Amino acid sequence: MARLSVSNVSKSFGDVPVLIDQSLEVADGEFVALLGPSGCGKSTLLQIINGLTSVDSGRVVLDGQDVTGKSGSGRGMVFQGADLFPWRSAIENVAFGLEVMGVGKAERLSRAREYLHLVGLKGFEDAWPHQLSGGMQQRVGIARAFCVRPKLLLMDEPFGALDVQTRDILQDELVRIWEAERKMVLFVTHGIEEALYLADRILVFSKRPARVLKEIVVPFDRPRRETMKLAPEFLELRREISELLRHDITA
Amino acid sequence: MRVPRLAVNALGVGLALAGWQIAGSGLGDALVATPVQVAAALVDTIRDGSLWPALWSMGWQMMVGYLAAMAVGVPLGVAMGRSDVVLSVVKPWAQMFIVVSAAAIVPLFIILMGRGVLFCTSIVFVATVWYVVATMTEAARGVSPKLLNVARSFAASDFQRFRYVILPALHPFVLIAARIGLVHALRAMITAEMFISAGFGGLLNNAGLDLSTAPLFGLIVILMALSVGATSLLRWAAHRSAPWYASRTNA
Incomplete structure (x- = not known):
């Protein structure tokens, strides 16, 4: 427990x-x-x-x-202003925690895709953060925290x-x-x-x-x-x- | 009604050329050669064999000094931006050199190094490196502490924060520093060559002694075209390699 x-x-x-x-x-x-x-x-x-x-x-x-x-x-953290990395696409932002942990590219992207879909952003995998609305950015932020399965x-x-x-x-x-x-x-x-x-x-x-x-x-x-x-x-x-x-x- | 921007640009250039033509016709070509005369002189200069070797020798020597300035300036600037110790050691020198024009140090460098390749590349290096350093220092200081915190919350090590946050955040600024540096490198190179009457600077010097200003203007047009061409190329490269930055600043 x-x-x-x-x-x-x-x-x-x-x-x-x-x-x-x-x-x-x-x-x-x-x-x-x-x-x-x-x-x-x-x-x-x-x-x-x-x-x-x-x-x-x-x-x-x-x-x-x-x-x-x-x-x-x-632990996974969701920040107030989403604070996404502007040089990473949505899916790469979600995969960030896994990349730090050393998870291989194919695996981390497939897991990131799964969580991006979970937060309702199917089809936005390759969008840059600045192309997303504030609400969508925070969805990515939530997916990023969930993706490390804290x-x-x-x-x-x-x-x-x-x-x-x-x-x-x-x-x-x-x-x-x-x-x-x-x-x-x-x-x-x-x-x-x-x-x-x-x-x-x-x-x-x-x-x-x-x-x-x-x-x-x-x-x-x-x-x-x-x-x-x-x-x-x-x-x-x-x-x-x-x-x-x-x-x-x-x- | 919206007027296309290109048309406005063309109109501006056309008006300037017309004004120049009228002024030139009044003052005579010893003072101000007209655009028509300059165009003719330009064709002569390009046909004449001396231009291409001059451009080549200017180009490669400048590139050596410029690339060395980038290779030293980028890491040094980043170190200054991220470390207070490095900043306080190097900053006084940077401030001193950045206010000294290339022309002021040329005589000293001639005494020290003679008039060869070493002299030209050294002048370019010294005149360029501090602008690269200053640009990169500001860029490195501006790296978002929030984003560094995000990386930290995912347990990123010092190296990973550098690799995944600082480096990508600095990437567009490297290309900005490259652009600023190139302009200063070209200026310094021309100045150096004018002192030693060699290469393209030498041609400019000789043209200045001519009875007509047309060849001089012709060389200046070539120089401007070169500078604008090179910086545009770098800007294009920046947009290609960091689309997130380019589209954010254009928005």
Whole structure:
């Protein structure tokens, strides 16, 4: 059983403490949203879990293996602005992780093609990133992270730069893809509705230095449908979280 | 109504030529030869046996200095852009040399090296290399840290980040540096040859002593055609080899 365990992580940038003694656990196949105001430190936590940022203290353990400060191995990251390599075609972008791992060309391209199709970009294999719309670029970004078959998918406000319609579509797509290949997901967002719609569990973070204000187990069944965003229970939870965050920011 | 761009270009050239013809008719060919006279002189120069050997000797000596400048300038510029140590060691020299015109160092180089191949190629090298270095330094400093981070999140090693991110990101700038360098190489070569009255620069020098300015203008037209031809060729090569960059900048 795959599982992520983050224990007692602290991080400061210079004199500014960003995270103080934070811990979290993610169970196999669980979709967890990290929700909080912009700049609170939740992205830093994600980067620490990804191994891109070092910790001052604490440990990140994935499947019993200490991966603190080490990137790669079992984790795939989707970045906010997609951040595709402009000199690589869509399929070559998706195959990037496999190329780094030393997988042969024929195999990595065939696997990349499979994931490009999964995200609905059949026929765009040879397109350059600048020829794709923002939403399509992020589909490639998602395929790139899935293509290394990570146990843990890390998503840093992946839909933050997209317009509302595209975001709604991609949220549904993400759920569809994730249900096809169930893995642990940590999804950083400042969108309350997004977190409620996508996640099994939400960790609501305070303003900086980030700490968990509240843990919410989302009570809605899967598969989730667009219409649930208007259900009274959904709206009530949304209002509750919104108040929690507002109270913290003005406190 | 949209006027075709080529027609506008042709109209501009036509007007300039007409103005030149009128001015030349008024001032006489000792001061300003008319386009008609220049065209006639151009034909004479091309028929005369001395042009082709002059162009050849200029061409190959310039290419030696130019290619050496590229071979040294590109790696040095990249090293300066990626390493603060190299930058602080080399930058003062680069700044000093880049403001000194080729003509100013020619006398010193004649004293040091005489008037042979070594002299010409050295002048070209010194006059070109710092422009290549400056272009590549800026390019290397501009490599996206986000994309380097993406590579890092896929556990790419230092070498892999260089190979898969820095090198492809720099590729279009190598071709830009090649273009800028070529223009400076050609200028330096002409300057050097004018000092030692050899090759194409020598022809220019002699033509300057003529009673008519027509042959001089003819040589200048050849020089311009060469320079424009060579830089266009390099631009075409850049578009062919990095279509992602070309189409992005044209958009």
